[in-house]
Amino acid sequence: MRIPRSLVAIVAALVFTAAPFVAQGQAATSHTSTSAATSEQNWWKNAVFYEIYPRSFQDSNGDGIGDLNGITSRLDYLKSLGINAIWLTPIYPSPQVDFGYDISDYEAIDPQYGTMADFDHLIAEANKRHIRVLMDMVMNHTSDQHQWFIQSRSSRNNPYRDWYMWHDGKGETATSKGEPPNNWQSLFGHSAWQWDPKTRQYYYHRFYIQQPDLNWNNPKVRQAFKDILAFWLKRGVGGFRFDAITALFEDPQLRNDDVVKDKNGKPIINAFGDSQLDSKFTDNLPEVHDVMAEMRAFTNTFDSNHFPGSRVLIGETYLPNIAELRKQYGSAANPEFQLPMDTQIGFINKLDVATFRNRIDDAETKLDGQVPLIVFDNHDNPRIDARYGDGVHNTAIERVIATILFASRGASLFYNGDEIGMKTTPPTRKQDVKDPVGITGWPKNKGRDGERTPMQWSDAPNAGFSSPGVKTWLPIPPSYTTVNVAAEEHNKNSMLDWYKTLIHLKQSVPALEIGKETMLATSSNTVLSWQRTAPGEPAVVVAVNFTASPQKVDLSAAGSKAETLLKSPEGVDPASLQHVELKPFGVYIGQVKP
Numbered sequence: 001m002r003i004p005r006s007l008v009a010i011v012a013a014l015v016f017t018a019a020p021f022v023a024q025g026q027a028a029t030s031h032t033s034t035s036a037a038t039s040e041q042n043w044w045k046n047a048v049f050y051e052i053y054p055r056s057f058q059d060s061n062g063d064g065i066g067d068l069n070g071i072t073s074r075l076d077y078l079k080s081l082g083i084n085a086i087w088l089t090p091i092y093p094s095p096q097v098d099f100g101y102d103i104s105d106y107e108a109i110d111p112q113y114g115t116m117a118d119f120d121h122l123i124a125e126a127n128k129r130h131i132r133v134l135m136d137m138v139m140n141h142t143s144d145q146h147q148w149f150i151q152s153r154s155s156r157n158n159p160y161r162d163w164y165m166w167h168d169g170k171g172e173t174a175t176s177k178g179e180p181p182n183n184w185q186s187l188f189g190h191s192a193w194q195w196d197p198k199t200r201q202y203y204y205h206r207f208y209i210q211q212p213d214l215n216w217n218n219p220k221v222r223q224a225f226k227d228i229l230a231f232w233l234k235r236g237v238g239g240f241r242f243d244a245i246t247a248l249f250e251d252p253q254l255r256n257d258d259v260v261k262d263k264n265g266k267p268i269i270n271a272f273g274d275s276q277l278d279s280k281f282t283d284n285l286p287e288v289h290d291v292m293a294e295m296r297a298f299t300n301t302f303d304s305n306h307f308p309g310s311r312v313l314i315g316e317t318y319l320p321n322i323a324e325l326r327k328q329y330g331s332a333a334n335p336e337f338q339l340p341m342d343t344q345i346g347f348i349n350k351l352d353v354a355t356f357r358n359r360i361d362d363a364e365t366k367l368d369g370q371v372p373l374i375v376f377d378n379h380d381n382p383r384i385d386a387r388y389g390d391g392v393h394n395t396a397i398e399r400v401i402a403t404i405l406f407a408s409r410g411a412s413l414f415y416n417g418d419e420i421g422m423k424t425t426p427p428t429r430k431q432d433v434k435d436p437v438g439i440t441g442w443p444k445n446k447g448r449d450g451e452r453t454p455m456q457w458s459d460a461p462n463a464g465f466s467s468p469g470v471k472t473w474l475p476i477p478p479s480y481t482t483v484n485v486a487a488e489e490h491n492k493n494s495m496l497d498w499y500k501t502l503i504h505l506k507q508s509v510p511a512l513e514i515g516k517e518t519m520l521a522t523s524s525n526t527v528l529s530w531q532r533t534a535p536g537e538p539a540v541v542v543a544v545n546f547t548a549s550p551q552k553v554d555l556s557a558a559g560s561k562a563e564t565l566l567k568s569p570e571g572v573d574p575a576s577l578q579h580v581e582l583k584p585f586g587v588y589i590g591q592v593k594p
Contacts, residue, residue, distance in 0.1 A: 373413055555577040
């Protein structure tokens with residue numbers, strides 16, 4: 001890639017201020033610390049969030065499993081990336097059936113990740129680097145080993161019985177359990193109802209059998225989670241990512257979900273061999289909004305010595321359209337999430353210019369000015385290469401995706417390893433599968449192990465993730481010898497450098513930090529392009545080629561000439577914005593000249 005002379009001297013020792021990562025030589029385009037997008041109260045509006053899967057990030061004690069001290073040891077790396085906050089997937093005590101999303105104690109640390117003292121040390125060291133730590137909050141379900149559920153299943157008269165979703169079966173007799181209450185399915189395959197022979201009722205589990213759903217109509221459940229939030233807020237966390245939040249409520253009438261059919265009227269069969277259902281009675285029910293408004297109001301009562309102002313609430317929100325996403329923000333009187341995930345954009349899963357243009361424009365025009373949180377990847381989905389790559393130009397395509405992620409308006413969230421171009425590496429044998437989804441769905445669904453492999457830090461044995469000779473919890477992919485942090489951190493054409501540069505531009509160029517977004521060249525079906533504009537600041541144009549062929553695009557609607565801020569390796573500086581040439585899956589970002 002090429003960076004213009006005026007941006008070469010990006011500050012070596014990045015210092016977190018109200019306007020972080022300002023590049024040297026940019027005085028003419030700098031902005032004040034009073035900008036709404038960069039104030040402490042609104043730090044999240046242009047923030048870069050980094051998801052860490054703790055089991056796979058860094059092993060500090062040689063047991064083959066990543067841990068909290070390992071994360072702490074890599075904070076300087078995260079600071080060098082320009083990260084504002086890290087989201088940790090669950091680190092609570094857990095039987096690890098679903099690798100932490102089956103929680104048995106919400107107010108402790110699983111010993112395999114460390115101790116509470118280790119967690120406090122992580123918070124303290126992150127604070128020194130002005131990096132916030134967000135916890136994963138799983139409110140839909142617990143582990144079946146949680147004391148609440150152990151009590152709940154002990155008898156029908158137990159005080160905790162109504163903390164979970166218990167129902168009689170259909171056609172039950174003294175000698176028969178009958179049939180499940182309805183046709184609802186687990187997202188991990190088969191019926192979502194599990195028979196409990198001791199109390200002779202079924203309990204509901206949206207996910208694995210060992211993850212019983214909580215009853216959110218019970219006010220005691222709501223209070224319990226307020227207490228849990230308070231526990232972690234008092235320890236200094238910067239906020240929470242709420243897992244599976246749209247699944248909190250189910251239809252009280254227990255009506256069957258409809259079977260999804262193909263164009264010929266035949267039921268669509270999923271990877272688990274079940275008929276696909278529409279989930280209209282088990283997902284995104286309106287009562288979720290009341291809960292999140294309540295949790296937001298409660299969270300807003302807390303402050304932090306290190307980071308005064310708002311703690312951030314992020315929602316895992318896979319929703320059918322932009323109108324439903326807008327609802328997740330709540331209202332001015334009853335706000336909910338600051339940042340529900342905009343999966344409308346990141347999980348299109350094909351490079352279609354018109355679809356991307358429409359979805360990005362939706363985020364700009366149909367959220368009533370709310371800030372989108374753009375995300376393309378996480379621990380539950382195949383990595384970017386597997387969903388967007390063509391097998392030939394994967395690296396270039398990953399640059400395209402990163403450009404959309406960081407050069408679009410809003411906050412950005414990415415997954416550890418994306419910044420070095422880690423590849424999806426699924427197991428090749430069923431006996432090697434660790435993920436319960438893969439165990440149930442093999443071979444059509446091989447589970448999520450392929451995107452959860454250990455972070456590749458170097459070409460040393462075990463990729464620098466764990467000690468040489470140690471058996472890591474998931475195998476190290478063979479790609480680690482060339483795809484790793486050490487190999488990329490001093491290579492100006494590497495994916496890592498691409499990510500760093502984009503993040504620095506996002507946080508130092510006013511139009512990219514606070515500017516509104518307008519689509520350009522909207523008749524093109526090969527190039528996605530847009531401009532970012534902020535009052536009194538030079539506009540920035542962005543163009544990305546969605547094809548494996550060279551393309552030209554006319555960006556002259558934004559101006560006649562531009563100074564190149566970033567371009568793909570071997571890209572060319574345009575003499576005029578009327579003729580911007582892009583290599584296959586090429587990228588161009590330029591600051592418009594007056």
